[in-house]
Structure formats: structure tokens, C-alpha cells
Amino acid sequence: MAKIRKILVANRGEIAVRVMRTCKELGIATVAVYSEADRSALHVRTADQAFLVGPPPSRESYLVQERILEAAKKAGADAIHPGYGFLSENASFVRACEKAGITFIGPPASAMDAMGEKTRARQNMIKAGVPVVPGTAEPIATVEEARAYAEKIGVPVMLKAAGGGGGKGMRKVERMEDFESSWRAAKSEAMNAFGNDAVYIEKYLEKPHHVEIQVFADQYGNTIHLNERECSAQRRHQKVVEETPSPILTPELRAKMGEVAVKAAKAVGYVGAGTVEFLVDVHRNFYFLEMNTRLQVEHPVTEWVTGLDLVAWQIKVAEGEKLPYTEAPTPNGHSIEVRVYAEDPARNFMPSPGRINYLRVPGGPYLRDDSGVFPGYTVPNTYDPMISKLSVWAPTRREAIERAKRALAEYVVKGITTNVRYLKGILSHPEFVEGDYDTSFLTREHETLLGKGEDPQLTEASLLASVVYAYQRDQKKAKTLTQAPSEGGKGGISAWRLASRRGR
Amino acid sequence: MAKIRKILVANRGEIAVRVMRTCKELGIATVAVYSEADRSALHVRTADQAFLVGPPPSRESYLVQERILEAAKKAGADAIHPGYGFLSENASFVRACEKAGITFIGPPASAMDAMGEKTRARQNMIKAGVPVVPGTAEPIATVEEARAYAEKIGVPVMLKAAGGGGGKGMRKVERMEDFESSWRAAKSEAMNAFGNDAVYIEKYLEKPHHVEIQVFADQYGNTIHLNERECSAQRRHQKVVEETPSPILTPELRAKMGEVAVKAAKAVGYVGAGTVEFLVDVHRNFYFLEMNTRLQVEHPVTEWVTGLDLVAWQIKVAEGEKLPYTEAPTPNGHSIEVRVYAEDPARNFMPSPGRINYLRVPGGPYLRDDSGVFPGYTVPNTYDPMISKLSVWAPTRREAIERAKRALAEYVVKGITTNVRYLKGILSHPEFVEGDYDTSFLTREHETLLGKGEDPQLTEASLLASVVYAYQRDQKKAKTLTQAPSEGGKGGISAWRLASRRGR
Amino acid sequence: MRYFAKLQGQKEAVPVDIEPAGENRFKLTHNGKTFLVDALALDHGAVSMLVDGTSYSVEFDEQGDEVQVSVRGQVTRIDVADERRLRLRAATAGFSVEGKQVISAPMPGKVVKVLVKQGDEVKEGQGLVVIEAMKMENELKSPKAGKVVELPAKEGTAVEINAKLVVVE
């Protein structure tokens, strides 16, 4: 049971910082890796050591196993934490770590093999008696075969990347006319995200809820679940808001799903933190969707209601400790997480990389900001647009919603556009408040969520403030011009524009 | 049981913002009051309405009852939350609110009368059978009488303002030579802080712990306690670090002290949130010190281990709701709060008001920042130097300490000097870590806490970084000079100085 | 002094008169109503505004070609000019939405697809170019019906923010 003394975090952004925070609290040294686009990133500044692993594209840096291992050796790291995404679900990387004598903080390669390819996972789950969504058992080789299968089971169908999760390489096909373009898009995204373009087909369930169970296993076969997370607020199969407990789960259903999730994990000899994702239909039948063999983005909500530090647990399990519990702790209160993206919901969620000129994060009781950025940081255009996760806790769901809305109202980000207002729109929507929202919610209610409605009093206040702002800056400029007539040459630029530039 | 719809917060700084946060979550409108020194303050920006109540000195603004009430009427507020300090323990203000038909969120004037003057409180407690620290039963009129009494019971003695708490108007006298200057200082501070210069004398207990019990009572006589807070890390009788549970309390002692605290509150017909402060001596005898008839600065640690929102409870009790519990919830885990002050510990804690040029608050799991400032804000020199409270939670005390240290390491404040490093020194000190630190700890270990020890590797890194910084700025300046030779006139200013000004 | 303020989505700029009325105080007349406003400019483009005791924490943010104004979670895009500038802009069509339309890169990224050719007739809302940034593909659409008169966008090239991609007339 060797203590881990130095961990290389093979990731970037908020999750790299989050893992390092726990390492620091445990007295474990940290090593960052970074691409050329991330020289100024927060994870590089947070780590004790940092090594360059290549140019901006992930495939040439964060996904290059040899470079990561080389950095680990150079730094003398005895373990690697993969975060989520990148190499976190790559069994060959786990084997490479083993070979290099470096502890991989995650499940064994065999469990990843069993769950990593989603088609193989489905076969394994069927064997273990876990209910799965109807669909192909294997990735499909050609678009013609795929088309034929889709026609057989009937649209809507889901095209899914066999090699990974997180909404990448996933397409819903509603009309057969769109089949070919969706197929190509799914394959190309899958290749980009996971280096593997295998795609398979599942029947699309109507109005399903996405509910997932957090599982944890030690090296001695002890496997428990830590309850569920409701993740049905999705856009393009990308989670936007997550919460626990799920508003649609009864204690009985929770127990049943938890039991199945533990069975699934045990079936593949799982070790560490993992998540078994299910779809729950309108009749509250649930089907295995996939297992994410790593830490999830949304793990903070589970931490809030259990009081645990899942990253600390991952490290302890990797060191060979036994799980401190033998069964799921009863969830305490309610937690909601919202993902803050650098994107403009009003313009079809167009990404908005760029310099963060000003940043004020919310404070006060029972909230948590997991961020990978800082004021003055330039968000690069190369990676995922998620810049922060805001999560809150409260005794009840209703209070948690109000707290999250209050926190979002305090969030100020300048220089880039974020989805903060859109998130508030989700939390204020009656369907969300009521609790029974399915995975079609965000798409279906898109217009309402954008919150086009304006408060005339606030519009008037904005207008008055704008005029005062322009006036004050013009006055200031006039003074400057008198003092330094040479600046007069800039008269071509509108004073407003010039003024706000100075305002920075 | 009238619902409160609009609350005027008769305070400033972090506590005003903290109260408004809860109001917002409860759907209650908020009204700020501000002095001329606070026009740019965060509480003015956070509130729905804001009214000027006078010039900078508190006695001409925040302490002027008529102005506060006038603002409340103008705004149509149906309740006033006093925060802590200022008018929060002023019985005449409670009566004025009653007369004006505005709900005062706090205990009735009678309970304040009974506890507000500390000497009267002592008499009431003796009557109720609560143990008190030996000392005078009344404020002392003249310095001669005071001297005589001090000589009788023998130094060390404590001089204490009868009219208020929070370490203001308090002096420890160790040698009779210092008696008169301490007396004068205590009276003048008391007058400044509470508008009342009455001072009394208590025997100074050796190596006492300051342990306080949070109590809560509704309007129907239901009174419970919410466990204790350990506040022995004090400097000049001003708390610096607080935690709960107290590392020195056994469950038996906790129960006993809780019982006595409830008895004390009941004896005066208490309603709302209050705190009964005790001194605990080396033999674990405890003595009533005073009752703070308001919310405490350090209430977040109690919130962390109980999951409650004490401000929400205050409001609900004021609305006439019953307490939801009938006894103290068992504390869950451990919480520590540190107070971030704008002061320089290395220079005898000299205050450091001024402009906050840059601010980065910590993030990640289980921490909370209650702040009254923002980047670009100028901390005025008129009020208390506390700018923020950082609190953390963890399952165990050891983990909470590590988490708090990690969080402090992330705190970046530029433009003013803070005690952040000093706070880290406290949390790292063996006496604190071990847990049995008394109220003399900070003074006794002052030199160690300043952490004069330097890590030569970090000193070297600082030196190298400074040279790079100077060089880069000089290069930039040289470029600018070539482009704009007129700036050459500034050659008299050191490039370093000039450079760092630009770096802002 | 008279300013003209134009809210996004509105055709016309509305006149607002402003006069100083003491330290950080202004008398504003808009739409026949007069307001006495206490407006304190803070750093980083923030303004604390009090109107008749009501507090508005206003945040200004300039991004690319726009100024966004946020108050209590509501974001409005507002353009302000004084009389001289308004005339100037009217002349250069800066205040108008007619005429030649330049479609430029709304963010730094990579041109992954060009969907039109020089000289093509396009409909309003028709896709012109696909840009990839942050792992997301975004299709830029034509703001009006017209003809592609310029086409600097090249597939596979990286573009900076505001780089001209297509001109439709």
C-alpha cells in the first residue's frame, strides 16, 4: 500500500485545477502538462511542476501518450490522474502506465476494455443481466449497413461513438433523409474526440430521462454506489445542468438502479470512481446506456450531498485503501450544478473564446465555483468552451434552485460571452422547477429559455446608464484632448467605442 | 404571521451583502443604507434600493436611528435587519422600530436591556444560576474607584465596555502602572463604538478558552442551542479564527454548556439568534462572559456543520414561524473560518485601506467566501478593516485545516495588504493543529506566526522573477520611448516603479 | 446635451437629454420624462446608478462591435452617439442595416467549409461558411437575400475574430 507522493494530472482546465486542489490538501505534489495554447493556463500556474507536451491540437499534445509519460518520468511522478476526456478512458494508456511503473488513478485496463467500447459494454451488460437500450451489438462498418439497420428498427435512432462519451460523436436521426449527413458528422466528431470513428446505433427512447449512478469500488472487490444524478438538461447531448437527488426517483427506484449499477461495475471488475448511465422512460423503466470509467464533470453535486471528496477517494483507492463505507450514504439535502460555457446562446450557442477582462464569481453560503480561468486570462479557441462549474447545496430542491439563481445573478464575466443568463432561464422554467423534465427539454423550450422578454424598467435603466456612461467618457475625453491635442487625430473612432476601450 | 416583503439592512460590508443574499433567495426585496464613504460599496450595488444616511463617521450615519428609520419608511420596508455592530444591540432602536411599526429582526428590547449592558447581564445571569466571571456588578464611575477595585482583586484584570462587544472598548491590564491609560483607551473606544463609555472590571482568567454557544428561540418560548464555536484565536480581543466543533469540548461539556446557554436565553425571554459567550478555564470550568443579542460574524461555521441558513431562520422567526427543531442537531463534520483583514501583520497590524487592484478568491470544494469587496473597490479608512471571511468544511478537523490552508494559498489581493499569510501561519502552527490553544495563543506566538522563515528556493525564484519583470518592462518602455520621444522627460522615475505602475 | 440611444432590434435611435446636476448627478430627459440620476462610474466598466432610491448595478462590456449593458441579469445591446456623430454615421451607413453586408468571423477559429461560390445568389438565412472553434462547428448564415460579391474565406485556414469572410450585396 504505497503512498502516492507526486501526481501528474494529464488534463487541463477546471478539472486539472480541481484535482490539484485535493492533491494540495493531501500533501501530494502536482505536475501539470500543457500544450502550446495553454502556457498561460491556470493549471500550469497551480501545479508544482509543468511540462510542455506539444502544439495546441489535443491529438498532438494531451492525447499523445508517450509525451505524457515522458513528462511523468521527468518529473518523477508516481501516479497519473487523467481527469475526464482526453486519455481518461483509454485502456492502452492504462497499460502504458503500468508498463512504465506509474500508477494510473482509475480502473484497470481490463474494466476499461469491457466498458470502453460501448458496443462491447452493451454485450457485457446483457450477459450480466443488466437491461440495455435496444440497438446494434457491434459498431457498424458501412453507411449502407447502418442505413439498413436504422430502417429496420425505425427512426428516431441514435448514432453513437463506440469509443467515448460526453455527447461527442452522437447524433439523433429523426428522418431517414438526414441519415447520411448525421452518420458522417458522428464519425468525424468521434475521430476528433477519441481517435476512433466506430459508431453504432440505438433505438431512440421517447422523452427519456438521463439518470446516472455514481459507483465506487476498491481493489478488494468492495463496490458501492453513491446515489444518482439527474442529467436530463442536455443540449446536443451535452449536459448543461445536473442535480441530485433526481426529482423523479423514488427511494425504491433509487435502490433498484443502484443495485444494478453495482452489479454492472462488479461484472467488469471495476476499481475506483465510475458512473453507470441509464435512460429512464416515461414508465420509469431504466436501461443501461454506458459506463463512464472515470470521474464525471458533475461529480460536485454528489460531493455536496455526501460530504465526500471523490478525488481524494480515487487517490486513496489507488493507494490500496479500503472503502470507508459498505453502502450508499443517504443523500443529505439537494445539490444543483450549472455549467458555465464561453458561448452565446442567443446566437446558436456560438463559442466565445477570448480575453476575460473582468471576472467576479459569486460568494456566500453553500455554493462552489470550480473554475479553470482567472481575470486577465485568454480562453483559447482550441478546447471545450466550459470555463467553470457552479454548484450549490440547500436542504431542499426548491431552496437549491433559488440559491443557484441568486448565485448566477452575481456572476460577472466581461470580454467573452457566457451562457449565465441562459442557465438562469433554465432554473426559472416551470418545467424545470416542477422537476419532470426529460432530455428533450432544452431543445423543446429553446425560445422560452433564451428569455426574450424584457422588463421595460430595466431597459429604461440601461438606456439612461448608457447615456451617462457615454457623456462621462466624452467629458473625460474632451479634457484629455485639451491637454494633448495630438490625440485629436483619432476623431474618426466613435467616442463611445473609444470610451469603452478606455474603460477597461 | 405576516410575511416580510422588504427588508432594510442597517449595516454595511460583508454582513449587509450576506443578509441580502438570503433575502434574494427568499424573494424578499432589500434596501441598503450608506454613508458618504460607502457610495461605491458592494452592499449599495447588491440592494434593490439604497439611501444615503449621512457623512462617513458611523455616529453621523449608521448609528443615527432617525435616518435609518426615515430610509425604511421612504422605501416602504416592513422589517429591519441590523447585522452585527452598529445598532444591532441597541434596545432604544428596537423600541423606535416598534413605534414606527417596522419589524426589528432580532430579540425584543426587553431581552436586549437584560443582556445589552454587560453589568446588568451579569446580575441577571447570577440570578438565573448561570456561573459568571468574578468582577464588578456595575460600571464604575471614576478612574479612582476603578483603580481601587483592580488593586483589590489584583492584576491581571479586564476592563470591558458595558455597552457592546466585538473586542471594542476592551483592555487587559497586567501592571497597575498601565491602569490609567488602559482605562482611558477603553472608555474612548467604547464611546466611539457604542456611543456609551461605561466600563466595568472583570478578573482575568489565566489561559482561558473563548467558547460560545449559538442559541435560537422563536416567539413561542421554544429555545434551542446549535452547538458551540471555539473562538480563542484572538488578537486584541478581536477574533481572527473560529471553528466548530471546539477541539476541547467533550460531548458532555457541550451538552452542559448548551443547557446553560438555553437557560440564560430563556431567563431573559430571548427571541431569534443569539450567542452566549463563555470562558472555559484549564480545569474546563466555564463562566458566562456575555450574550451577544444578534448574529455573530462567525455564524458561517455553525451553518456549515448544521446545514442551516441562520439569516433565513432569523427572518422566519421574525415572521412568527416556529423553530423546525426541538433540539440541537448533531454537528456534521468540522468547519473553520478565518477573517481576512486589510492590515499588515508585519507592521503591528497596521490598517491598509486603499484600492483593490486585483482580487482572486479561492474556489473548489467546501469553501465559502463572504466578502464585502470587489476588484476595483477602494476600501475606505473609516470602518472596520475586515474585508472578507473565508470558511471551509471537511469531515474532520485535520482535513478542514488543510483545506483552509489550500484556500488561503489561492487568495490573491493586490493594492492593499492583507493578513492572508498570517492566517496561514496560524493554521500551520503546532499549537493550533494540536487544538488546545487559549486566548493568549496569538499574542504569545506572535513572532512565529509572522513566519519570518524564508525558503531560499522561493527567495531565489522571487529574485529571478523580479529581474525578468524589470527587464521586460524596460524593453517595453524602450520601445515606447522610441515611438514617443516626448515621454523621455519621465526618466527621473525609476523604470521599475514606472513599469509596475503600468503593469496594473 | 443631447444623445441618441439605439437599442438592438429597434430601427430608430431615441433622443435623451443629459445635464450635469452636481457630483455624480445628472438630469436626464427621455420620452417626455425627467429623471434625476445618481450615477457613480466604477472601474472595469461598472456604474452604480440610483434613481429615486432604486439601485441599479450596471455593467458595461464591449465585445467585438457591440456594447452590452447588463442590469439585474438583463442584457441589452445599446449604441449611443451625440448629434454630430449620429449625422456622421448616418452618412456612412454605420447606423443602418441596409446595403452591403459583411459577414465576418464572430470568433477566432478555423474555416472548415465554404458553402457558396463567388457570384452565387443567396437567400436570407442561407448558410455561407462553417467555422470551427472550441470543438464546435458553427454555420454563418446570410443576413439578407443577395449575391456573393466577395469571398475571402478559404477552407482549412485559421481566421482571427472579425476577419472578413463573405460579402453579400
Place this chain on the structure above:
Amino acid sequence: MRYFAKLQGQKEAVPVDIEPAGENRFKLTHNGKTFLVDALALDHGAVSMLVDGTSYSVEFDEQGDEVQVSVRGQVTRIDVADERRLRLRAATAGFSVEGKQVISAPMPGKVVKVLVKQGDEVKEGQGLVVIEAMKMENELKSPKAGKVVELPAKEGTAVEINAKLVVVE
């Protein structure tokens, strides 16, 4: 290029040679050792420095007359000058601690007490003036033994930061 860096509390400035070595890279020689440093200047006076893979997140902060350098929680006060400026400062005694000592207000506040008179002989560490700010009283002490040659401080007056209060020679 040669710079001189002086740590607070040290008498002598030490020479450090610096040469550019590529983008954000520098070769520094100090105390006989040579370092290849990757130093990226960020906004707001921050520098991300990598030395042989070790990461230092450095924060610079100028307050009043000092530059504070923070690395991993350690705060150092460092003054840096190039050769020409070092000579200049030596001449004006800027780099020295001898001679006339000006005691100025370390913060904005109020002079509540003046403890000396013009012409008084004072000891090192003797109290000169008491300033109040943020409800706290602070005594300013003489940095050296000497004589009070100037005394602009007046009881009851407000003073700005860095206002000259006493000069001891």
C-alpha cells in the same frame, strides 16, 4: 544586461545578468549559477515562471513605495535597478538607509497624537506620531536615533497616504 536586485533587510544589492533566449525565455546568471527561465508575463502584474520544469506563479504588487513579490505564499520585498539607475540612486541615497529619515503616513487616516516636538532628541524605536485609520490607532516609531528636524504632522488633521509627518536626522 546586468541588473541589481536588493532584498528587503539586506544591505547590498546583488548583480543578476539577464539575456533573452527566445520567446518568453531568458538566461539569468546569479551568484555564479545560470538559469534558463521560461517567464510569461500575464496581466495585472502576474508572471508564470518555469525553471527546469518547476512552476512558480509569481504575483507582483506595488504598494506605496514598495514592490512585493509573492510566490507560493512567501512575500518578499525586492527592489531592482539597472547599473545606471543604481549609480543614480546611490547618489540620491535612495538605495541607502542612512541620513535623513522621513516618516510618512503609511495609510490614509487621522493624526490623533503627536508625541514629539520640533528639535527633540529621539531614540531608535521611540514613538513619534499616532495615526488612526479603520478604528485602529497606530504609533509610528523613529527608525533611528536623532533629532526631529521637521514636524508637519498636526493633531486632529486628516492625512493622505505617504504624507510627510516627521523628519528625523
